[in-house]
Amino acid sequence: MWLLLALVLLLVILALEMLRFVRNMRTIPGPLPLPLLGNAHLFLGLTPAEACLRMGELAEKHGDTFGLFLGPSYSVMLFNPRDVERVLSSTQLLTKSEEYSFLGRWLNEGLLVSNGRKWHRRRKIITPAFHFRILEQYVEIFDRQSLRLVEELKLRRSRGHAGVNLGEAIHLCTLDAICETAMGVSLNAQTNVDSEYVQAVKTISMVLHKRMFNILYRFDLTYMLTPLARAEKKALNVLHQFTEKIIVQRREELIRSGKEQEASTKEDVDDVGAKRKMAFLDILLQSTIDERPLNNLDIREEVDTFMFEGHDTTSSALMFFFYNIATHPEAQQKCFEEVMSVVGQDKSTPVTYELLNKLHYVDLCVKETLRMYPSVPLLGRKVLEDCEINGKLIPAGTNIGISPLYLGRREELFSEPNSFKPERFDVVTTAEKLNPYAYIPFSAGPRNCIGQKFAMLEIKAIVANVLRHYAVDFVGDTSKPPVLIAELILRTKDPLMFKLRERVY
Template sequence: MYLELVAILLTTLFVWDYLRFRRHNKMYAAAGIRGPTCYPFVGNAPMMINESPKTVFDLQFRLIAQYGKNVKIQMMGERGFMTADPKMIEAIMSSQQTIQKNNLYGLLTNWLGDGLLVSKGQKWFRRRKIITPAFHFKILEDFVEVFDQQSAIMAQQLHAKADGKTVINMFPVACLCAMDIIAETAMGVKINAQLQPDFPYVQSVKNASATLAERFMNPLQRQDALMRLFYPKVLDKLNDSVSNMHSFTNSVITERRDLLQKSLAGNAPLLNDVGQKRRMALLDVLLQSTIDGAPLSNEDIREEVDTFMFEGHDTTTSSIAFTCYLLARNPEAQALAFQEIRDVLGDDKSAPVTMQQLGELKYLECVIKESLRLFPSVPLIGRHITQDTMLAGKLIPAHSDVVILIYHAQRDPEYFPEPEKFLPERFSMERKGEINPFAYTPFSAGARNCIGQKFAMLEMKSTISKMLRHFELLPLGEEVQPVLNLILRSSTGINVGIKPRVY
């Protein structure tokens, strides 16, 4: 009797699962989107369980080779497709019907709340409108000084290892520098991460980022209930880190708001510790913003400041580290970049750099863009389709999750001849217009493109040019093994050697 009941229950569940997704399956078949065999309830999870973050890129390449650039996929109860097709990517990124992020981004709400990265609908639109002025070129111009100062600290810290023999993993080095930069530009505070890497806020950011990356990749960690059951200490550590970060951010916001109100009451400019006019931070733009005439609450502001901190350190860390790695292994490109830097910035390594000068580093920009093609900081992004939508001539059913495979699209030989080669000249002015803008989307595109991409490019130019002014980069250490994560990393480190420049 017991076995009969179990059999009836399982049969009922199988039928329910089939009926639940029958319409989805028919519509995907009609659209010509195929994929690997899906099993009841678990979908393609068994296939993914056999993969590690180090091999999932290879799996995705194999699926594309077998099923085409649009691959039907199911993970537990979520159904949709992956795409590396620039035509489909253009349709998705250009449509107002497909700007909602998928459910995985919900893992970030504990830290980021409902900030710009994860918000949707009218809230997202209003926040985007408020934050856009924070990246006005006048504000960015002031930030260049921060980029230059913090990059100089990074170079100074590295001189002790500049023997041409020591292997340096650039990821943690660039991470501390990027953290100093984003804290000072977003919040207007110095956290001195490079000089004090054990500072509690710095450790909390690192712990939270690492734990969230693991949760994205491990299905057993995607639900708090499962985390509490199988990984209670990890969840406790994450919650403690988030609590510490929120406390720090709240204290900065409160202090900054009080200073701003005193300044407005006295009709006097904000001054720093040495009596100079205080540099505008992204936080100040938020403090002075309103929605329907009402100021943003401290919680509203904290969501966006935390989002700046989250998005603004790991992404640039990845791109700076991979660019240094590629320059170390492509000496001709490094020589061209270095000569341009000397021509534009001169030979005085201590001379401050201006925004105009960074803009003149055209070849270095090509180097960074080609690095982002091969190793995009964000290798994939997710969207959720809420209603039946026609995309690139294919009718996609409602409640579909879409994964845009940026890493794979940017290595498509149809759009990038010799895709595995590092060729910065792809992005030269002479070849402008040759690259399909939706085959190359390291900053996304459309309505939800990266709001801070100009900020990021200036930061990368400043930091990498500082490295090249001080050091020759050498091809030491293991080759990279890209790992799918919140951002692109390498399981073997992103390694270089350095020796002092003599000129």
């Protein structure tokens, strides 16, 4: 009986929302919806890769701005940089779209999904965690974990006659790096792939993808009855208990050392940060809001957010970086020569913050990779009040979708958009004038990625150490680009395989 009533209520909500959608189509074009199904039929039965292509087809057919009804919400896709600028630079359009709510069970109200005053206050206290003096200390972790990756790749080379799944190995490396920088503890994911925490991260990533992109899992009423919900609950118990255990241990250490009170200001954070290596967690433990320290839940949601945002995105960027330079040997050679000139020929020389900032050409290759293959292919906002975006009326309740992936591939914005041309980002030599809101791999405006400098340093540290030890060749058909899957994080339909040749010099 209750299930039937829930189903009827769901159908009524869908019908009302669809009426609103049809009214909006007077000013915003889009594909005609079917009764109750809306535009979901356009994506039913498609693989994630095919769904990604379908979105591009809709953009070509309906223009830079078009609407979609993917029950129970109405969404408007914006593919014009002027519209994108209007949204991302706004101090009013800061609320994330409904899809981000699926992250709530893991991240609660961490920086990524929080809104309003809470987001503003959290952003303010977290910003010092990415000060260059703190980032300098993180580079030592990046260096150590990437050298461990080099050793793991040596083992994989000996076992993988058909090639090495570099993306899988890098994913575990970035998970180790983010865990140590976030919580100050070693997860050892690279050598302990079957650990409970590593498996829980895999499970929760799979759950989030299915909830965001499969209409059958979008509604809480029906989702909670599925085996997927039970798998999510089990994984969340592992993730939350691990983080909470570390928080309690670190808080007790601070209390015992008598440093909690004296380190409660920003100046003290900087002083302590200069004396000993600080994890992101330590900075949160020493921070205050309205002169009150954060409680364990406050800290857990920010640490979990840092964990979520900092490993999958970086590993995606690195996988596509190595694909690009493997299929463009001249670019790989220039990267290698630059690493040699900056770091030197001694493979044991540690990479440092100062050295990484000198890797200019590597930096160009990373930027070009993120144009072609942005780690986060889709950004979302929710309109809370009726607004106008460059002449387009967007009603309250609308979700706005912005795709860095499609923006980066538009011929109107980038010459030869499907070609790997790192020099286009060289401000000294390039003649190509880039629209700042056409290139947004780290988003832009007030809610841009707070950890982009962290990410760039980690990427360059891993690149430098891998290239010092190996030349990287792509194992596959170089005449066709990889088939992309625009999930929560950009991936390929099939794993990218590489052959690694040990460098001797």
